[in-house]
Structures are given as C-alpha cells and as structure tokens.
Amino acid sequence: MNPKVIVANWKMNKSFEEAEDLISEIAEAIDQWTLQTQVVICPPFPYLELGSDHADESQFSCGAQNCSEFDNGAYTGEVSAEMLEGLEVDFCIVGHSERRAYFNETNVQIAKKIDQLLKRTIIPIVCCGEKLEERNNNNHFDIVKSQIEETLFHLDNDMMENVIIAYEPIWAIGTGVNATPAQAQEMHAFIRSLIEKKYGTQIAYNLPILYGGSCNPMNALELFTQNDIDGGLIGGASLKAENFLSIIEAAETVIKEN
Ligand code: PEP
Numbered sequence: 003m004n005p006k007v008i009v010a011n012w013k014m015n016k017s018f019e020e021a022e023d024l025i026s027e028i029a030e031a032i033d034q035w036t037l038q039t040q041v042v043i044c045p046p047f048p049y050l051e052l053g054s055d056h057a058d059e060s061q062f063s064c065g066a067q068n069c070s071e072f073d074n075g076a077y078t079g080e081v082s083a084e085m086l087e088g089l090e091v092d093f094c095i096v097g098h099s100e101r102r103a104y105f106n107e108t109n110v111q112i113a114k115k116i117d118q119l120l121k122r123t124i125i126p127i128v129c130c131g132e133k134l135e136e137r138n139n140n141n142h143f144d145i146v147k148s149q150i151e152e153t154l155f156h157l158d159n160d161m162m163e164n165v166i167i168a169y170e171p172i173w174a175i176g177t178g179v180n181a182t183p184a185q186a187q188e189m190h191a192f193i194r195s196l197i198e199k200k201y202g203t204q205i206a207y208n209l210p211i212l213y214g215g216s217c218n219p220m221n222a223l224e225l226f227t228q229n230d231i232d233g234g235l236i237g238g239a240s241l242k243a244e245n246f247l248s249i250i251e252a253a254e255t256v257i258k259e260n
Contacts, residue, residue, distance in 0.1 A: 006226060006253035007166060007210045007233035009042040009127060010240030011067060011095060021049045027243035029060035032250065037061045039233070039253040042093045042127075043240075047081055054090040065093030065127065068101060071114035083118035094119050095235070097129045097153060099172045109152035116153060120161050127166045127235065128153055129214070130193075134173035142171075143192055150196055162201050166210045167193060168235040174215025176238060183224045183231075186213045190230035219248035226256045 016024065025043065032041060044065035045053050053064035070080035086094060096119070097112035112128070119126045130149040132142040146169070154165065169189050171181050181189075190211045198206035213225050214235030225231055233253060239245040 004208065004210050004232040005038065005040060006257055007040040007042065007212060008246075008250050008253050009065065009093070009095070009166075009168070009212065009233070009235045010044060010246055011098070011214075011235055011237050012043070012045045012240060013067070013100070013237060014046055015241055016045070016049070018049065018052075021045055021052060024241070024243055025053060025056050028246060029056050029062065031243065031247050032061050035061075035254070037250075037254070038257045039250055041250055044093070044095055050086070050089045050091055057092075058090070063092045064090070065095065066091050066124075067095045067098070069094050069096070069115055069118060069124075071111050071118060073118070083115075083122040083124055086119075086124055087122040091124060093125045093127055093166075095127045095129065095168075097149070099129060099131055099170060099175060103172075109149060112153045113156060116157070116165070120157070120164060123164070125164055125166060127168055127212070129168045129170050129235070131170040131172050131175075131215070134171075137171065137173065142189070146189060146193065147196060150193060155200055159201055159205060162197075162205055163208065166212060167197075168212040168214050169193060170214035170235060172215075176216070178216050180216040180218075180221050180225070181213070183221075183228050186225060187228035187230055190228065194230050217249065219245050219252070222249045222252035223255060226253055 041062040042065045057064040069083045074082050096115045101107045116126045132145045136145050210232040212233045212235045213231050217234040218239045
C-alpha cells in the first residue's frame with residue numbers, strides 16, 4: 003500500500019482573507035499531529051505565495067491548479083512552470099475535467115504541461131476520468147486508457163517516478179454522488195495495470211493513484227481502505243477546515259491500520 007496523499011483543490015473559491023483563515027486553520031491542526039499523510043493544498047494562483055509561505059513552516063505542501071504548456075514568453079494570462087517553481091510550488095494539478103470541458107484542453111496539451119512541470123521538478127497530479135455516458139456505454143476503461151497513454155506514456159522511467167495520477171469520474175465531481183469504493187478500486191487497479199505493463203512493477207506499485215469525486219468525511223475511510231486507492235483529490239470538502247481535516251484523519255487511520 004502506498005503512503006496516502008490528500009490534495010485540496012480549492013478551484014476558483016475564497017477571498018484572500020478567507021484563504022488566509024482556511025490555510026491557518028488547517029496548518030494549526032495538522033501541525034499538532036504526527037502526520038504520515040502527504041497533504042497538498044492547491045489554492046488559486048493569486049494565493050500561491052500565501053500557501054507556499056505557510057507550507058515552509060507547516061506539514062503541508064503547496065500546489066497549483068494548472069500551468070502553461072509553454073515556456074515563458076508572449077502568452078497573455080498564462081502562468082509558467084518556471085514561475086511556479088519560483089514560488090516554491092511543489093505540485094500542480096493538470097488535466098482536470100473542468101479544464102478539459104471549459105477550456106478545451108486536450109491530452110496533447112496536458113502532456114506538454116506535464117513536461118514543463120517535470121523540467122522544474124514540480125510533481126504533476128494528472129487527472130483522468132470518464133463521463134457518465136461513457137461509463138453507461140461501457141467505454142470508461144478505453145477512455146481512461148487513452149487519457150493515460152496520451153498524457154503520460156511519452157515519459158521515461160525516471161520521469162514517471164515523479165508523477166501522481168488522480169482518477170476522477172466526471173459524473174462524481176461536485177455532484178454528491180461518489181463512485182462506489184468497488185467502482186473506484188476497479189478503475190484504480192486497471193490504471194495500475196496499464197502503468198505496470200509499460201513501466202514495470204516497482205514504478206506501478208509506487209505511483210500514487212488518488213480518487214476524486216464527491217469524496218467527503220463520510221465516505222473517505224471506505225474509499226481509502228481499497229487496495230489501489232492511495233488517497234484523494236478533494237474539491238468541495240476541502241473548502242471547510244473541519245471536513246478536510248476529517249478526510250486527512252481517515253487517511254491517517256488507514257496508514258496506522260496497515
Ligand atoms: C475535483 O474537482 O477535483 C473534485 C474532486 O471535486 P469534488 O470533491 O467537489 O467532487
């Protein structure tokens with residue numbers, strides 16, 4: 003079983019003052035624990051400096067929610083991996099389904115973003131997942147397979163060791179309907195088998211595969227006890243310290259029981 007990784011995806015939420023309060027509340031709580039879980043908080047871009055300053059003195063790491071596929075240059079409104087590195091950001095979500103849906107991000111662009119991040123030693127948290135219609139048509143394995151292959155399979159072994167995958171079925175994101183632990187486990191095991199075929203057992207075993215989609219304090223423990231679920235990417239439930247801390251506690255419980 004891999005160490006648990008719990009990632010907060012705040013999306014485009016919180017005022018600056020609210021962000022300060024939420025980060026402080028989480029940091030103060032987890033700093034009293036002997037934490038084994040890797041906790042990552044991904045606030046919006048304008049709060050990254052706030053996040054990484056707190057992360058310096060706390061047991062969590064700071065992550066971004068996106069980065070540019072390009073090097074620095076004339077790309078108005080974009081934020082490069084080099085800029086994230088300058089802010090001491092250690093992780094970055096890429097290929098979230100909201101970016102694929104609203105900003106037409108493709109697997110090819112996501113692959114370039116992953117390259118940019120790895121060049122800067124920032125760990126990409128690479129999202130994949132199917133639409134409800136694709137699951138209903140029994141296409142969910144094919145869809146996830148092509149997302150994994152097209153975004154990641156150009157990487158060599160050394161690069162692949164620095165990647166996190168998040169399986170997020172689109173029908174479960176923000177809906178209150180999570181994948182059942184059995185559905186999530188089935189897909190996670192499938193993803194791990196793809197990685198194993200291409201990169202071997204050790205890389206596949208060590209690669210954290212997170213579940214995302216309506217994960218909350220009520221369902222976290224059962225999800226995290228599945229063999230191939232190595233933690234969670236948490237949206238809505240990361241916006242309240244109490245909920246996010248309960249999810250971290252669920253991960254800690256699973257680590258202690260193993
Ligand atoms: C997400 O968008 O990454 C996510 C998992 O959202 P939620 O937890 O709100 O479903």
